[in-house]
Amino acid sequence: xxxxxxxxxxxxxxxxxxxxxxxxxxxxxxxxxxxxxxxxxxxxxxxxxxxxxxxxxxxxxxxxxxxxxxxxxxxxxxxxxxxxxxxxxxxxxxxxxxxxxxxxxxxxxxxxxxxxxxxxxxxxxxxxxxxxxxxxxxxxxxxxxxxxxxxxxxxxxxxxxxxxxxxxxxxxxxxxxxxxxxxxxxxxxxxxxxxxxxxxxxxx
Numbered sequence: 001x002x003x004x005x006x007x008x009x010x011x012x013x014x015x016x017x018x019x020x021x022x023x024x025x026x027x028x029x030x031x032x033x034x035x036x037x038x039x040x041x042x043x044x045x046x047x048x049x050x051x052x053x054x055x056x057x058x059x060x061x062x063x064x065x066x067x068x069x070x071x072x073x074x075x076x077x078x079x080x081x082x083x084x085x086x087x088x089x090x091x092x093x094x095x096x097x098x099x100x101x102x103x104x105x106x107x108x109x110x111x112x113x114x115x116x117x118x119x120x121x122x123x124x125x126x127x128x129x130x131x132x133x134x135x136x137x138x139x140x141x142x143x144x145x146x147x148x149x150x151x152x153x154x155x156x157x158x159x160x161x162x163x164x165x166x167x168x169x170x171x172x173x174x175x176x177x178x179x180x181x182x183x184x185x186x187x188x189x190x191x192x193x194x195x196x197x198x199x200x201x202x203x204x
Contacts, residue, residue, distance in 0.1 A: 023071035089118045097145050107138045
């Protein structure tokens with residue numbers, strides 16, 4: 001298996017790394033498909049009250065589970081939380097910011113507890129970020145990244161975030177409307193209004 005493909009091998013340069021990657025992929029399947037039969041069986045046995053990423057290794061774990069668990073570190077390196085309807089993510093020590101380096105909060109723990117959840121940054125009346133609190137706790141560059149994350153929640157709608165080379169918003173809007181049905185226009189108007197309101201709150 002380690003021989004070059006040119007001489008009839010499979011070209012694997014490091015079988016140990018390849019095996020770890022396959023085990024990490026099995027761990028990802030447990031995270032992505034928690035309702036699968038295998039995931040339900042393993043959850044019942046090893047983490048009935050938690051999740052795969054947070055559960056400690058049991059001393060009596062079988063070899064198969066121990067192998068998957070030991071590859072979890074590789075999975076954690078590449079995973080990032082997406083803040084949508086899930087508000088139980090820890091503020092510190094979790095990757096949830098769109099920063100290209102750490103993807104995690106770098107501001108030291110001050111106002112809130114180190115175990116505080118993102119839900120504590122949400123204004124329960126408006127269901128938006130509590131911007132005065134966010135500005136009080138975090139660095140300025142992190143404030144911008146945090147407050148930009150509540151406009152586009154996880155959904156299956158046809159209207160989604162995208163990039164464009166157009167400088168004129170009117171042209172962008174016309175192209176968007178050309179591709180949508182009449183029933184989608186109200187949603188476009190609501191989203192545009194929310195974007196504008198969020199922009200004003202950040203600027204003023």
